[in-house]
Amino acid sequence: MNTVVQLEDVDVYYGNLQALSNITLNIEALDFLGIIGPNGGGKSTLLKLIAGLVKPSSGKAWVLGSPPCHTPGKIGYVPQRFNLNREFPFSVVETILTGRLTKNNLFLHRYTDKDILAVDEIMRTLGIYDLKDRQIGQLSGGQMQRALIARALVMEPEILLLDEPTACLDAGSKSQIYSILKDLNQYMTIIMVSHDMGVISSYVKSLACLNMDIFYHGVPELTDTLLGQVYGCPVELIAHGVPHRVLPHHPEEPNA
Ligand SMILES: Nc1ncnc2c1ncn2[C@@H]1O[C@H](COP(=O)(O)OP(=O)(O)OP(=O)(O)O)[C@@H](O)[C@H]1O
Ligand SMILES: [Mg+2]
Known part of the structure; x- marks a missing residue:
């Protein structure tokens, strides 16, 4: 396997505000990784970290074997x-x-x-x-x-970073863009933040759930019930870090 993004114990702070905590994540070449999580959970920050636009406050980050900002022309970034x-x-x-x-x-x-x-x-x-x-x-x-x-x-680019790329698109345009992304994924690694669960379950090859730290990274195993639990909980509960079960097999849960 060819690892194109490697993050080890990465923290990111904006001043005193911690946006990412202890992120350890390997992304393999030609993955199509979907990133979901609540508002303010650090999704955009994670993409900016990979794009070299924000620096780790601690920990290590490599993109295509180099520090993230040393990859001219190899990273395409679509900002939110x-x-x-x-x-x-x-x-x-x-x-x-x-x-x-x-x-x-x-x-x-x-x-x-x-x-x-x-x-x-x-x-x-x-x-x-x-x-x-x-x-x-x-x-x-x-x-x-x-x-x-x-x-x-x-x-x-070798890696395409997309931050909610179809948020403003109508249904027809969305499926057109996703079919283009599917073709591109044959030779390009794609990392995409999306709140669109239909897209997450039908297009991505792997999934990461992010709420300051990554609490799931694996196959995109989403069901209606689980989706209700991810985005159905009141936002203030998520924002205050009250635990909520997102996927059936949560590696950090004792009964998973
Ligand atoms: N430039 C910045 N300066 C200070 N704080 C920031 C900055 N950018 C983001 N933050 C804060 O960092 C946290 C993570 O923000 P981020 O934009 O990464 O979240 P997100 O998961 O992309 O949210 P959303 O779903 O709303 O787009 C938030 O608390 C946000 O207010
Ligand atoms: Mg964002």
Whole structure:
């Protein structure tokens, strides 16, 4: 097995606030890992850690055998939010082209014909070619999500990180995106945060439940009853850390 992400006893703090605690997690090449958990549970923080955008406060992290921020062009990241001023002076095509930039070619990079062709192709795949000249800040929520996915994919990354990528998409668009992800997963490792349980149970190969620490990592064994228990409990109970059973085989429970 080829481990592409290796986290060992990782803690992440924002000032005094602890977002991740004692995370130990190995992710294998070509996995399609779904991450679920309550709001504020650290899901986005975990993706940012893998993308090299936040640093471990303690513990060790490797991505493709290097520290996370040393993987230029190998990680595609679709953030949960991308707030832009409506007047932001970039078109859709210009924004997606920035996905071809890495830390190593950021300065004085002139886009090549190859860059332009790659962007055209990905825009067609994601059904946003007609929007190419629109100002990026003026897209609708679903159009923006497609543009962000296109920007993450245009470098053909080895690992794709998606933070609730279909939250704004209608049902038809969702299944279109998931069928694209399924194809990509033949040669790309995918790590995706989602609250969409239908997607989790039908597309992912493995599942991680995160609530500051990882309390389940394994096969996506979700049933209706269990889902009710994950998201059916009042949020304030989850936020206060009251134990709630999520999956039938919980490794930390004595009777599991
Ligand atoms: N930049 C930041 N500065 C300070 N605290 C932060 C920052 N980003 C996140 N946090 C806090 O860290 C915790 C984890 O946040 P994170 O965004 O990782 O949660 P999440 O699981 O993605 O939640 P959601 O489901 O709402 O997206 C939360 O308590 C949040 O308020
Ligand atoms: Mg989040």
